[in-house]
Amino acid sequence: MALIEVQNITKIFGKTPDKELAKVKNGMGKDQLLAETDHTLGLHDVSLSIEKGEIFVIMGLSGSGKSTLIRHFNRLIDPTDGHILVDGEDVMALSDKELEDFRRHRMSMVFQRFGLMPHRTVLQNVAYGLEVQGIAKADRETTAREWIETVGLGGFEHQYPSQLSGGMQQRVGLARALATDADILLMDEAFSALDPLIRSQMQDQLVELQEKLHKTIVFITHDLDEALRIGDKIAILKDGVLSQVGTPPEILLEPADDYVRAFVRDVNRARVLTVDTVMQPPAVRITHDNMEKALADMRRHDEDFGYVVEDKEFRGIVTQEGLAEEVAKPGDSPSLYAFADDSNAVELESTLEEALPTTLEADYPVPVVCEDGRLMGVLSPEEMGSVLTPPEEQTDADAEGAEEKAEKAETAKPHALKEAS
Template identity: 45%
Template sequence: MEINEEQETQIEVKNLYKIFGSRPGKALQMLKTGQSKKDIFEKTAQTVGLNKVSFKVYKGEIFVLMGLSGCGKSTLLRCLNRLIDPTEGNIIINGSDIVEMNDEEIREFRRRQIGMIFQNFALLPHRSVIDNVAFGLEIQGMDLETRHKKASEALKLVGLDGHETSMPDQLSGGMKQRVGLARALASDAEILLMDEAFSALDPLIRRDMQDELIDLQQRLNKTVIFVTHDLDEALKIGNRIALMKDGKIIQVGTSEEILMNPSNEYVERFVADVDMTRVLVAQDVMKKADPVISCRSGPRLAARLMKEYGISSLFVVTQYRLLKGIVMIDDVVEAVKRDHTTLEEIIITDIPHILVNTPLAEIIPIIADSKYPLPVVDEDTKLKGIIVRGSVLSALARKESEPLVV
């Protein structure tokens, strides 16, 4: 999912503070004058949980809160459904400030608009799978037949149809987490809050659940706020990432923005050991395919373009820029000598091509074995750019630079 400023903002947090302790007012005043979290605790015994946190979450994105233990990410997540009441600030969700809601309004908000998925699954051990999934609907007062129907549909979405009558102690860890996810989906909430949801799972199951979440979000267009301390997990699933420290958000951005342009030394150290080939994708390293030639053109135009741009190959496209293939300089020169008027006989169509979201780790062996520049296309095979060996090396070497796409 590409992020742009015209997208609908679903959640907006403004100047949010949370002080834990019996005298939050004094600590808040000290915080606003620039005193540190450590100094405030030593002088007041009050703990700063959140410090002037502001950010936006767009409808349909996976927004990741991450940082080391104690940075405030779980506190922030719990403020988003008022399981923790903030000390000061605004949390505007779907146009309403939930900080201003009374007890009944916040209960209704939780039932209808937001779903929570916990690290420890939070399943009721005496209830079957389907009744665990339907529990929230039962709280809403929905009749048994309707809530079981909705719960069955949610279980099917997460691949657990057929396990309706199983008990939680009969399930693996991954299956339990799927039940928790199905429970959140059954309420048809637009927003899912996930607190270290996959941390307790084995690595293989964890990766499967990450893939499952990405697939579900693409199909259902849910807005997901995901808390993790695992940078690799954040980079894999997040459309954008908010990196936190000492209750503050240090930087918000896409994976590439944070990796390639860290805002300070802390962020730079945090991401220093990331394998860039697992993060960058084709659209991050491709160059503009310029020039290209229409399949209706002839070899003389191809020869002129090659001479003008100092290149030895040209990608051939249709009127709508769909990729047809490539022509090479030796074949073009021979076609001109033979007085050919079309490119049809010299177009090489059997060439590798990749999609714009192909990971760099998969691109490297392809381009290493290819005799040609590597065309990048969308799902309709429309040519979007090209990758050459030099652009890959440049992407891996750069720390702070402009995007490669021109």
Template identity: 60%
Template sequence: MASETNKKPLIQIKDLYKVFGKKSESVMPLVREGLSKDDILAKTGHTVGLKAINLDINKGEIFVIMGLSGSGKSTLIRHFNRLIDPSEGQILVEGIDVMKLNTKELEIFRRKKMAMVFQRFGLMPHRNVQDNVAYGLSVQGVDKATRAEKAKQWLETVGLAGYEKQYPSQLSGGQQQRVGLARALCTDAEILLMDEAFSALDPLIRSEMQDQLVELQKELNKTIIFITHDLDEALRIGDRIAILKDGELIQLGEPVDILLNPADDYVEAFVKDVNRPRALTVSTVMKPPAYRLTAETIGGALEEMRRIPANYAYYMTDDGFQGVVCEKALENAAQSDEEGLMEEFKVEDMSSLSPDAPLESIIPETMKSKFPLPVVDDDGDLQGVLSREDLAEVLSGFNRVETDGETQIENNDK
């Protein structure tokens, strides 16, 4: 989803500061000196909203900004479309400095470049669902027939076909949020700003909306900036996560980086109760595939085996992963027929893992296997390996318990 690293970021935030108060400029020297948010409030009556924020956001990624109440996350997202102007700093979108846009240019920018999905839905109660979805297009001056057709298409996309003539009061909270999402998508804006968009929903509906957003993103490839205070939500949907505290950026990284390498005690407090086996996938913790055999003959395979530091290897053909081979079995076979074909050699069957499988689904078989399990993609190619030792290391903080012959994981922090 995220763009390649050699491409210029779609959005760049450079040295962004925001101080709330009547004399914010006079307070900036204290902010730069490093005084805390609380000290500045006590000394000056001014509130530090953001301090020295630097971010690059790539085209096509879901970029999550999270933190506790008062961390500055909602203040930050409102800078992207200049609902709030910074005290200092630059906001660049495709190289254009948003701060330099005049009133008319800013109006066009907000209409066509960015769309916002609100926490409390933000629907107009006197308009039906179709007209709510089409509202952004009507502001843009699109003709009635075209905007009605586009609204119907987006309502179908978010699972609300047939609800066009209903009114917001007739819908559930989850349905209303789907209308809000369809309205944002209907404008065809490249960037979606979502400020705590799902936090007002019941847990089950919230989970469904998260799944729908991820599925939609696979098709739409929008750039989505998503605000949340919930790390489970951030881990579930984010390509990258930025964690704020008291207006400062504390850590930025991919979900697995945040989860396995928290930057400080503040981030540690977020991640300590996360269910790692459920949050992590095999691909995030697997090791590179080190030992493989590809020779066609038993003798050739034995030569390959003797060049590696292990007494086992994974046998690969043009059809992909075939199984595991032990050095002793090859030696015995070579004594009888060194020129024999490997396709006639009995390769030991072995379960393989999908890169996308959550760790909680593969714990029992990984713990039981005497060899690291191969991680194989849909084409049969060997992507990596996962041993029980690697798994145990990743799940540190959890205890392994045996129940009816199967291994389970128990959170040590709870």
């Protein structure tokens, strides 16, 4: 079960929301509801699941309902209809005492305008959440110092917020949220007030921290580039209605509606998509050290290139021509593992932009390897080209091809690799 389950949440702002609920349920949209009843539709029938350990981004234009949604999670807002479950527990069922505990220990929040206390030092600000939890002064200061160090503010403990730049103030906000040790971090436009350069540094730092901390982070932004950069999953809201939830490649390659399509049109896909979304299984995978047998395999499959793997580890590429030449020489054939050429490979995590030069230079599909050296798939310039073409320039036939590609990329996982031996 997901860590946070949002089930059919509808939120109507105004005097008699319960009375207007039926109209919304019958399909009345935000504009009409406002015009006819003077009620604002904050969210309409939103359902989504947030898994433990992921960075879940909620994206949408101003007024689309992002803050309204996130405030349901720690019950700063009660829904007009629907349920929120955290760890399987209905937050509406919490007693006041339980709710207080829940807010102090389970979730911490980072705000757009930093929300620091001006008359407290950096150290006191960061220690604040721990003070509220009732932790002794010496202990909370030790913890606070560690987090100040972690976010790169060592030495600034005794400064006041006004003495710090915006980026530094937001680092204090982040350290304060992390210090409480809550496993869920809610970040509402936390980087939106920062200058672009500082902002991208903060994005990198958050992703880096997350690799160590494995928190569950719900991150709100109105900026698609930011969403694509840090999100494991992205939910797109429009006028209180969820347009799509998906991974960055899903959002880019299979936008659910015209709204999402318009959003993603100008994105530099090469910079966002990683090679794992485009790679294919290699045509011939050779998992033994026998040159004659490898040559026979490749002839049988009528393939020019073979990908040699020893104990799952990628050893290199061989060509049918090269093998034929070696086999024809008198005497024993050399080891296939040693003979294979491993000079060209791209890493699974590379973006298409990073992989492009290697892919274009090679006259064969370039091997994609993961960190531990396993062969995950192969990458050809044609496949790259097909996903890099923006949707409006694609013909219908191309679009179908791209969908097929996305499906195939799924099956390019190691278990689906064909064994040629």
